[in-house]
Amino acid sequence: MAPFNNKRPDVPKLFSLAALLLLVTGMVWGVTGGLQYLMPGFLKPFLSFEKVRPLHVSSVVFWIILGAMGAVLTYLQQHTGKKIASTKLLKAQFFLFVITVLVILISYFAGIFGGREYWEFHPLLSLPIAIGWILFLINFLRSLGGLKNQPVYVWMWLTGIVFFLFTFLESYLWVLPYFRDHVVKDMTIQWKSYGSMVGSWNMLLYGSSIFLMDKINNHKKYSYSKIAFVLYFTGLFNLMFNWGHHIYTLPTHPHIKHISYAVSMTELFILGRIIYSWRATLTEARKNFYIISYRFLAAADLWIFLTLVLAIAMSVPAINVYTHGTHITVAHTMGATIGINSFILLAISFDLLNDTCQSFEPFKKLFSRGYWLANVSLLVFWLSLIGAGVLKARWQMSQQQEVFQDMMRQLRPFFALFLISGTTLLCGIVMIVYPLLRNQWVCYFKNNSKKTARNVYSNTPGERISAAVLFAINE
Amino acid sequence: MLADRQKVLVISLLIISFLLYSFSIYLNPPEKKEPVTLLSTKGKLVWQQYNCVACHQVYGLGGYLGPDLTNVYSHKGAAYIKVFLANGTATMPNFHLSDEDIAALTAYLQQIDASGSADPRSYTIQPDGTIQQ
Numbered sequence: 333m334a335p336f337n338n339k340r341p342d343v344p345k346l347f348s349l350a351a352l353l354l355l356v357t358g359m360v361w362g363v364t365g366g367l368q369y370l371m372p373g374f375l376k377p378f379l380s381f382e383k384v385r386p387l388h389v390s391s392v393v394f395w396i397i398l399g400a401m402g403a404v405l406t407y408l409q410q411h412t413g414k415k416i417a418s419t420k421l422l423k424a425q426f427f428l429f430v431i432t433v434l435v436i437l438i439s440y441f442a443g444i445f446g447g448r449e450y451w452e453f454h455p456l457l458s459l460p461i462a463i464g465w466i467l468f469l470i471n472f473l474r475s476l477g478g479l480k481n482q483p484v485y486v487w488m489w490l491t492g493i494v495f496f497l498f499t500f501l502e503s504y505l506w507v508l509p510y511f512r513d514h515v516v517k518d519m520t521i522q523w524k525s526y527g528s529m530v531g532s533w534n535m536l537l538y539g540s541s542i543f544l545m546d547k548i549n550n551h552k553k554y555s556y557s558k559i560a561f562v563l564y565f566t567g568l569f570n571l572m573f574n575w576g577h578h579i580y581t582l583p584t585h586p587h588i589k590h591i592s593y594a595v596s597m598t599e600l601f602i603l604g605r606i607i608y609s610w611r612a613t614l615t616e617a618r619k620n621f622y623i624i625s626y627r628f629l630a631a632a633d634l635w636i637f638l639t640l641v642l643a644i645a646m647s648v649p650a651i652n653v654y655t656h657g658t659h660i661t662v663a664h665t666m667g668a669t670i671g672i673n674s675f676i677l678l679a680i681s682f683d684l685l686n687d688t689c690q691s692f693e694p695f696k697k698l699f700s701r702g703y704w705l706a707n708v709s710l711l712v713f714w715l716s717l718i719g720a721g722v723l724k725a726r727w728q729m730s731q732q733q734e735v736f737q738d739m740m741r742q743l744r745p746f747f748a749l750f751l752i753s754g755t756t757l758l759c760g761i762v763m764i765v766y767p768l769l770r771n772q773w774v775c776y777f778k779n780n781s782k783k784t785a786r787n788v789y790s791n792t793p794g795e796r797i798s799a800a801v802l803f804a805i806n807e
Numbered sequence: 808m809l810a811d812r813q814k815v816l817v818i819s820l821l822i823i824s825f826l827l828y829s830f831s832i833y834l835n836p837p838e839k840k841e842p843v844t845l846l847s848t849k850g851k852l853v854w855q856q857y858n859c860v861a862c863h864q865v866y867g868l869g870g871y872l873g874p875d876l877t878n879v880y881s882h883k884g885a886a887y888i889k890v891f892l893a894n895g896t897a898t899m900p901n902f903h904l905s906d907e908d909i910a911a912l913t914a915y916l917q918q919i920d921a922s923g924s925a926d927p928r929s930y931t932i933q934p935d936g937t938i939q940q
Contacts, residue, residue: 369872372898380900381872382861445858449869452858480811487814502829513848515922516837519866524832561809565817572825581930582866583923583940584837591828593937650936653927657867657875728927736874 343422344409347402348684349772350430351395352765355674358391359758366751370744379441386440386452392669393450394433399677400536401425401468404489406684407543408475411486417474421467428464432457448522451503458504465500469493483546483555484564485539491568492535499529520584527575534673535567541629541676544683548626563605566598574599577647581656589649596647603640606633624692624699628679631707635671638714639664654729659746660721663714670710670757678764685768689775695767702763709757713750720746841922850915853908862899866925872898877925880917888913 365384368374375384405422409415416422436453439445446454472493476486503525505511512518542560546552554560576592606613613633620626642664645651655661686692692699720743727739854860862873869875879888892909895901904912923940931939 376898376900381870381898382858382900385861385870386858446852446856448855449860452861479815487818491818505833509848511833512851513843514836515841515851515865515919516839519868520832520837523868524829556808558809561814565821568818568821572821573828578868579866580938581925581927581940582868583839585832585835588832590937648936649938650932653930653932653938656927657864657925659871662871731928 343419343426344402344405344416345684345772346426347398347405347429348681349769350426350433351397351399351402351677352681352769354391354395354398354433355677356758356762356765358388358395359754359761361388361391363751363755363758364388366747366754369747370751382445383440383443386445387437389450390433390436390440390453394429396533396537396669396673396677398429398433399680400492400533400540401429402684403540403677403680404472404493404536407485407540408472408489410547411483411543412475412477414475416471418471421471425464425467425471428460428467432460432464448503448506450526455504455507458500462497462500465493465497469497483542483552484557484560485542485546485555487561488535488539488542488564488567492532492539495535495571496529496532499525499532503529516582516584519582520579520588523578523582524575527578528571530668531567531571531575535571537673537676538567540680541632544625544680545629547683548620548623559605563602566601570595570599574647577649577652580649580652593647593649596644599640599644599647603637603644606637606640624682624686625679627703628675628682631703632672632675632679635667635675635710639667639672642667654725655721657728658721658724659717659743660725663717663721666710666717667714671714674761681765681768685772688771689778690771692767692771698763699767702760704760706757706760706764709753709760712753713757716746716749716753720750839922841918843918844914846911846914847918848915850911850913850918853904853911854915857902857904859912864925865919866923867927875925876916876919877923878920880913880920885913885917888916 361384364375364379365381365388368381368384405416436457439453439457444454445452447458451458472489476482476490479486479490503522505521505525506518511521542555546555573595574592576588577596580589580592613630617626617630617633620630642660646655646660646664723743723746724739727733727742859876860869862870864870864875865877867875889909891899892904892912893901929940933939
C-alpha cells in the first residue's frame, strides 16, 4: 500500500470519486426497480418504472464512463511521467460531465425523456457529453506525445476514446429523419452503435487493468508482448463487426448477421487463451491476493470467463433464438457490467484513492466481508436471472402460449431471488466503497478546512460542499 | 514484439473496413418497405417521449416488465391498443395522453407490425446454426 500523505484529490481522482457515488446511487435505483418487479404498482404515482429504469441505467453507465476517464487520465500521467497537458481542459471536461449527469438524473425524476434505450435523456443533453469527450481526446493526444513504441494499453486507450466518440455520435443519427423513419434501419444502426460503444469503454477499462497488473507485477513484459497485441486486435475486430448478434431476430440484411456470427466465433480464441493460462492465473492470484486491487482483478477474471462463455453461446443464432428477449440477456449484461467492468473499476479505485491521510487498516474486515458478500450475491443474482430467462424462453417457444401476465407470475420466485441478492450485492458494494469515500472525505476536509477557514466559514454541510467545488475549480 | 509499422498497418486495415461497412449500412436500407406516415413518425417521438421502451420490447429489444409490442397491432387490433394507452394498467401508469398522441402511437405500432414478425416460433433454424425468418 502507498504511504499515507495529505494529498488533496486532483481532477482525475474527482472523476473516480464522482463515479463511486454514481455506482452506489445506481444500485439503489436497481433495488427499487427490483421491488417494482415484485410489487407491480409500487411507487407508481411518483416514480414509476419508466423513470426508475433510466435512473438506474444512466447512473451505472456514467459510473463506468467517469470511472474509466479517471483511470485513463491518472494512468496516462503515471505512464508518461508528466502531468496532463491542459488542466483547464481537464476541469472543463469534469464539470461538463458532472453537471450534465446531474441534469440528466433530475430530468428523469421530472419525467422528461426524448432519447432512446440507455440514453433516454433529451437529445440536447448529448451535446455536452460529446463536447466533454472531445476535450478528453484532445488532452489525451496532447499529453501522450506519440504512438512510437507504446505498450498495448496506450493503443487500447486511444482506440477506446476514438471509437466511443464515433459510436456515441452514430447513436444519435436517429435525429435525422433519413435514419429515424424506417424502424428496421433505425434499430440496425442503434444496435450497431451500442454494440461497438460497449467495446469502446471495455478498451478503456481493459487497458487500465493491464496497466494496473504491470504496476502490481513491477514489469511491462506482457504489455509489449506479441500475444497482448494479438488479443487487442481480436478485441478491436469484435468491437467493429460482432454487434450484429444483438439483432439476429430483426429483419435486417442477412449479411450483417452472418458477419457477426463469424466474427463472434473468433472470441473462442480469447476463451482458449484464458483456459490455457488458467494455472498461471491461479498461481499469480495466490501470490497477490493480499493486494486489495488484485482481488478485484482476480474476481473480474472469473467473471470474464463466465460472461464470455455465455456471450459466445448467445452469438450462435440457433441458441440466440431462445435467449433473445429473455432475462438471460440481462444476466449477460449484469455479468459484464458488474462482474467485469465494476470489479475492474473497483480495483483501479483502490489503486487511485489509497494515498489518503488515514489508514485503511481499521476497515480490513469490513472490506473483506463486503468483497465476498458482493461476489456470492452477484453469482446468485446472475443465476436467478438465468433461471427466469430459461422459463421465459420456454414460454416464448411454447405453442399454447399463456398470457404474458401469467408467465410473469411464474417468474416471481426468481424475481424475489434477484431482489434479495441485488440488495445484498448493494450492501457488499457499500461495505467496499465506504472506506474509500470516507477516507477521502475526512482527509479532504481536514486539509481544506485549514485552507478555507481563513476565507470561508465552512461548518454547515452546504458550505462545505461549496468549499469543495471552489477547491476543485482552484486546484 | 510487433513493430510499430505492423501495428499501424493492421489498425489501418481494420478502420478502413469498419468505415466501408458502416457507410454501406447507412446507405442501403433493409429490403422490406414499411408504410411510413406522418402520424407514425410522430408516434415514434411520442414513444421516446414517454420512454415506452423501459418496459416494452420491439423485436425482443427493450424492457422486460411489459410484453413485446412488435406484432401487437395485428394480434390485438387498434381498439385494444387505444384502451390500454388511454387508461394504463395496474403496472403501467395512465400517462393522460391526448387523442392525437394515442393515434400517433397506434400508427407507429402499426408501422412496426408491418416491418416483420418477432415471434421466434416462426423462425427456421438452419444446420449451420443460422436462422431464417
